Amino acid sequence: MAMPHYESETYKQDLAVFRIRKLNAPWREITHLGERKVLPRHHELGNPEGETFFFLNRGSLRLSCIAEDGQERVVMIMEEGVIFGEITFMHKSSVHFHSLRTLSECEVFIFPNTLLDDVGFCLQYPHLILNLVRSLGVKAGAFFSQIYDSNLLDARGQICRMLSHIWREQGKAEAVNPDLSQIDMANILGIHRSSVCRVIRELRDEGVIGRFSKTRLEVLDPETLMEHGEMLCILPSE
Known part of the structure; x- marks a missing residue:
């Protein structure tokens, strides 16, 4: 059986967050095997136990990692046509906590995780x-990219990369x-x-940016901004 055709853009990096959509669109053909549920906006799914996985048929979700001190980092936005919850089933961890929150009203189909262990199902639906x-x-690549940015770019580099991305987009x-x-920006x-405040103040003092608010970003020296956004954080030699 031939693999279904994919749209040219099923995922992209949006700021420091990956946005995926229609990545699992072919799964719509088996929604009749799942339990349909509508989730309101700002619904918190918490840390699922891995007994089920989901197909997001409509709406959008935000995936965040939660640190021990409660700090949250947004790592991925999932839109229609995407499966989620399958990684929790395949990789169980008692110390890594995450949060799934709906950004809009969402229609999901819930499947038992036993489906992924069912040889008969795999033979019937190999595609x-x-x-x-x-x-x-795709998700592994997205997570690797974020690890790369977090560990090889200092705060200034990460902020400049995000600002230059906004400016280009x-x-x-x-x-x-x-x-x-x-x-x-700090949460993302x-x-x-x-x-974040310190770096923004430094960029203003250096004439790289002007005003920066939720509704207005003034880029005065885009070349320097992009240069800092690509600069790796090199550890000094001992």
Whole structure:
């Protein structure tokens, strides 16, 4: 059986967060095997136990990692046509906590995780299993990219990379609407708010950026901004 055709853009890096959609669209053909449920906006799924996995048929979800001190970092936005909860079934951890919160009203189909162990199901729907393997690879790549940014870029590098991304995505105008506050940036990047404020202040003093608010970002020296966003944090030799 031939693999189904995929749309050209099923995932992309949006700021420091990966956004995926329609990555598992072929699974719509078996929604009749699942339990349909509608989740309201801002619904918290918490840390699922791995007894079920989900197909998001409509709406969007935010996946965050939760540190021991309660700090939250947003790592992925999932939109329609995406499976979630399958990694918890395949990889169990009692110390790694995450949160799934709906960003809009969501329609999901809930499947028992035993489906993924059912040889008969795998033989009947081999294209869905191949699709699931492919999507796990995409997610692994997204997580690796974020680990790379977190460990090889210092706070300044991460912030400059995010600001330059916003600037490029919005047409490279001198003033753009980031729709992102400094607090939002701190949560997304997993950087303390005081560090974000310090870097933003330094960039203003250096003339790299001007005003930065949730509705307005002024980029005065885009070349320097992009240069800092690509600079790796090199540890000094002892």
